[in-house]
Each structure stands twice: as C-alpha cells, then as structure tokens.
Amino acid sequence: MKKVILVIFIFLNILLAQDDIVITEAYARATPPNVKNSAIFMKITNNSQKAIALIDAKSSVSKIVEIHTNVKENGITKMIKMQKLEIEPNSTSILAPKQNHIMLIDIAKQLVDGDSIDLTLIFDNDKTIKIEKIPVVKKIL
Numbered sequence: 729m730k731k732v733i734l735v736i737f738i739f740l741n742i743l744l745a746q747d748d749i750v751i752t753e754a755y756a757r758a759t760p761p762n763v764k765n766s767a768i769f770m771k772i773t774n775n776s777q778k779a780i781a782l783i784d785a786k787s788s789v790s791k792i793v794e795i796h797t798n799v800k801e802n803g804i805t806k807m808i809k810m811q812k813l814e815i816e817p818n819s820t821s822i823l824a825p826k827q828n829h830i831m832l833i834d835i836a837k838q839l840v841d842g843d844s845i846d847l848t849l850i851f852d853n854d855k856t857i858k859i860e861k862i863p864v865v866k867k868i869l
C-alpha cells in the first residue's frame with residue numbers, strides 16, 4: 729500500500745512539475761556604442777490547454793520594455809507596440825529578428841557580446857517568469 733501511495737505521489741509531482749510556459753533559446757542583441765535600443769528574442773512554449781498571453785516585460789537594463797511586432801505599411805517595415813502577445817494552447821510562439829520581439833528602449837549601457845541581462849515576463853494567467861541571464865549576442869541581421 730505504501731508503495732502505491734508513493735507511486736501516486738511521484739506521478740502527481742511530475743504532472744505539477746510540467747511548466748505551462750517554457751522559455752527557450754533566449755538572447756539579446758548586442759548594441760553598437762551610443763545605440764540606445766535593443767531587442768530580445770526567444771521561443772515561448774505554452775504547454776497548457778488554454779491560450780496564454782504575454783502582457784508585460786521588465787528588465788533592469790532599460791526603463792522601457794515593450795512587446796513589439798513588425799508591420800509592413802506602404803512597403804516600409806516598422807515596429808509597433810502590442811498590448812499582448814497571445815500564445816495558442818500547445819504551441820510555440822517565436823520571437824525573432826524582423827518579427828515579434830521584446831524591445832528594450834533607452835538602455836542604460838551598451839550591451840556587449842558575452843554580457844548577460846535579466847528579463848521578467850508577465851503573463852495574463854498571473855504567472856511571472858524571471859530569467860536571470862539572457863546572453864547578449866552579436867548577430868548580423
């Protein structure tokens with residue numbers, strides 16, 4: 729009987745341990761000197777059965793952090809702020825250059841390749857994910 733209870737207990741723990749939101753492959757773009765904006769890219773996986781929306785983001789490196797998307801208007805691509813980024817159930821939303829991204833506006837210091845920065849993501853299911861170290865990477869876009 730004890731064994732059965734133990735097995736059930738372990739099984740429940742596994743179920744609870746599966747996070748509904750998982751962030752992978754996050755990186756921030758290195759900045760040239762005097763450039764005050766940068767962006768963070770990643771994959772956000774929603775393992776739950778409900779749509780979850782990213783509604784806010786914060787970082788200690790910049791006062792303003794926004795959720796952005798790129799739109800094309802009259803042949804010109806521009807970035808616009810989104811109130812939220814919805815992630816469908818059991819799917820992955822990709823934040824990538826020239827697509828959706830987390831925008832860092834008015835960064836306090838230059839982001840140099842090899843540095844790392846923190847990021848906090850706030851979702852509409854009351855879940856907050858803090859990533860302590862996102863690598864800063866120099867990438868040619």
Ligand SMILES: [Cu+2]
Nearest residue numbers: 796807829831
């Ligand atoms: Cu942007």
